[in-house]
Amino acid sequence: MANIIISPAKYVQGKGELANIAQYATKLGKKPFILISESGKKRVGGIIEDSFKETGCELVFEAFHGECSKNEINRLVAIVKEKGCDMVIGVGGGKIFDTAKAVAYYVNSPVIVCPTIAATDAPCSALTVVYTDDGVFEEYLWLPANPNLVLVDTDIIAKAPARLLVSGMGDALATYFEAKACQASNATSCAGGHITIAAITLAKVCYQTLIEEGVKAKLAVEADVCTTAVEKVIEANTLLSGMGFESGGLAGAHAIHNGLTCIKECHHLYHGEKVAFGTLTQLVLENADEDLLDEVITFCMDVGLPTTFADLGIENPDKDALMEAATLAASPDDTLGNEPFEVTPEKVYAAMVAADALGRYYKGF
Template identity: 35%
Template sequence: MRIFAATSRYVQGDAALDELGRHCKVLGRSALVITDADMARLLGDRVLASFKAADVACALEVFPGEITHAAITALAQDSLRFGADMVVGLGGGKALDTAKGVALKLGLRSISVPTIASNDGPASAAIAVYDDEHIMQDILHLPRNPDLVLVDTGVIANAPARFLRAGIGDAISKKFEAQACASAGALTLLGTPASLTGLMAADACYSIIRKHAAAALRAVEAKQVNNDLEALVEATVLLSTISFENGGLSVSHAIARGFSYLQRAKGTLHGDHVAYGLLVQLVLENRPLAFIEELIGFYHEIGLPTLLQDFGLLQPSNKEIRELAEKSMVSPSAARFSPPVDANQLEAAIKRVEQLGG
C-alpha cells in the first residue's frame, strides 16, 4: 500500500498575506489567528484587513511563547468562545504548531502562514509539542495536512537570513534521508514504504537548493524578492514536506533530536542541527570522501554549520559527543537506517565529522 499526503492548497508570492482572507473564505466563515507578540504587532493589521475585505470573521490571539499541551488547551477554549471554524497559525514554527494543535483538539480546519522559512513544518501534518524547557514531549498528527499553506515571500525576505539558512539545512537532508529509508525498507510517518513521489520530491528539493540557495540568501540579505528566493522557498517549505512525509526521515533528524539535550547548544536552530546530522549520516553511509568534502564546501559557502563549535560547543568534550550520540538514538528516525546503527557508531561518525568539518 502507498499513501500520498500533501496540503490541498499552497499559495506563495510577494504580498500573498494580503490575500489570506480570500483564500480562507472557501474554508469557513470565522477564523482564530494564533501568533506571537512580534508578529501581532508587525502583521496583525494586514491580516485583520484581509479577513475584513473577504467578509470573514477573525479574532487574533497571542500564544504564550512555547508550544505545550497547556497552551494548546487554553487557546482551544478561546477558539470555542469565539466560535471559530478554522485556526490560522501566523509566525514561526512554535506559533504554527500551536495553531495546528488547537485545530487537532477541536477538529477544525488548519491554515499555516509562516513568516520565516526555517523548516518544513508549515505544510506538515506533524505537531511537535515541548515542555517549558523546550524538550520535545510528543509528536502529534493532524488527520490531514493543513488545508492551506500561504507563504508571503516579501515577509520571508524581510526576516533575518539565519532563518532561511536553517530552512536550507532542514531541507537539504531530505534526499539522503528518503534514500536511506527506502534502502532500509522503513516505513514513513504515514505507515507505508517511501513512495516514488516522495523520492522524486526529495531529489528535486536537493537540486533546487544547490542551484538557488546562495543567490536566494543574497536576496534576503538585501531584503529583496527574486526568482531564486521564490524557488528556494518552494523547496524548503513545500517540497521538503512532501519529501519527508512521503519519503521518510533517518539519521539526520535523529541527530537533530539529540541536539535538544545539549545544554551548550540551547537556542540554536533545528535546521542547523539537521544539516550537521546529514554530515554524520553521510559518514555512516561511507559516502566518497570527495562528495562529503564538496558538500562541506557548499555549507561553508552559504554559512551552514560543519562543526559542533558552530553550536556554541567550543572544544566539545567526549562526554558531550557521547551524550549527543546516545540522545540521538531516542529518536525513531535512528532506526530507519540499514544496517542498524548504535550509539557507538554515531559517536565515531560525529568525531569523523569534527575532523572533516574544519
C-alpha cells in the same frame, strides 16, 4: 504495504499573497483563531485585518508563548473552545505552525498555515513536534491530515533575516538523504506507507535546488531583494522539503537534531541549523563518498550552516554530554532505526565526532 504520498490540500506561493487570505479562509469558517507572535502581529496583523474587513468574520488573535509544548497546546485549545472559533490560522514560524496544527486537531477544525519565514519544512506536514516547556524534544504528534491551506507570501519571507532562510535550507538539506535511507531500508514513511517515485523525486529536486540556488538566494535576501533564486529556495524549503520528508521519511539527520536538543549550548540554534549538522553526521554514519561530503560541507560553509561543534556553540565538547545526545538520537522511539543498518549510541557518538573533525578540516583548523 502501499506506497503513499500526502500533501496539504492547497499550496499558494507568491508576492503579496497574505493580503488574499480572506478569500481562502472564508470557505473554511467565519471565526478564525489566529495564533501569532506579538512581533508578528505588529508586522503583518494589519494585512490580515484588512483582508477580512468586508467579510463579516470575527477575528480572534492570540499571542504565542514561544514553545510548542503540551501546556501551550492545552492553553490554546481552551481559548479556542471558549471563544467558539471554527478555524485555526498559524502565522509565523515552525513552532507556531506545529502548535496551530495540534490545536486544530484537538478542536476538530480546519487549519491554515501562513509562514512569515522559510526556516523549516513544517508548514505543509501532518506532524507536530512537541517539546517540553524548556525546549527539549519530547515526542512527535502524528496528525490525521495535512493543513487545509499553506499560504506563502514571498515578499514577507524575503524581508526576514537571511539566517532564517538559511536555517530552512539546513532543514531541507536533510530531505533527500533521509528519504534515500528510508527507501534503502524499505521503512515506513511519515505518510504511513512506503516511498513513492513522486516523493523521492521531490526530495531529489529539493536538494538540487539548494545546491544550485542557495548561495544566490542568501545573497539576495542579505541585499533586501526577492529574486527568482529566493522564490525557488522558499519553495524548496517549504513545499519540496515538506512533502519530501513526510512522504519520503525521516532517518538520521532529524534524530540527531533531537539528540542535540539536550545540550544546552545548542538551545540558541534554529531547528534547521541543528538538522544540517545532523545531515553531515548521517552521511558519516553511512560512510558517504568523498565527493558528496565535499559538496555538502562546502554548501554548508558557503551559506553559513554549522559543520563543527564550535559552530553549534559547543566550544569544549564533553564526551558525556555528547553520549547523552547520541543515546537520545538512537532511541527506539526516534527515526535512526530507518537507516538501512543497525545504529547504536556509540556509532552515533563516533559519527558526530568524525563530522566535527571533517568540518574543522575544511575550515583549516
